[in-house]
Amino acid sequence: MLESVYEEALCHEFTHRNISFEWQVLVDVVYKNHIIQGQRLDLLVEKQVVVEVKSLQKLPDVAIAQVLS
Secondary structure, three states: OOHHHHHHHHHHHHHHOOOOEEEEEEEEEEEOOEEEEEEEEEEEEOOOEEEOOOOOOOOOHHHHHHHHO
């Protein structure tokens, strides 16, 4: 299925379990005092945990790098 389906299902579960979350959060990244605007987090749970949703049969290296960053 598409990532968006899993993302919405997770949001439904978080709501059902009264877990606070934000969906598609825009954030700025600061790199050496330079602000890089417009980065997006799939989910931010309890204002502490970043969730990057992936839906692939095998995770390619580029997706692993994205998750780690």
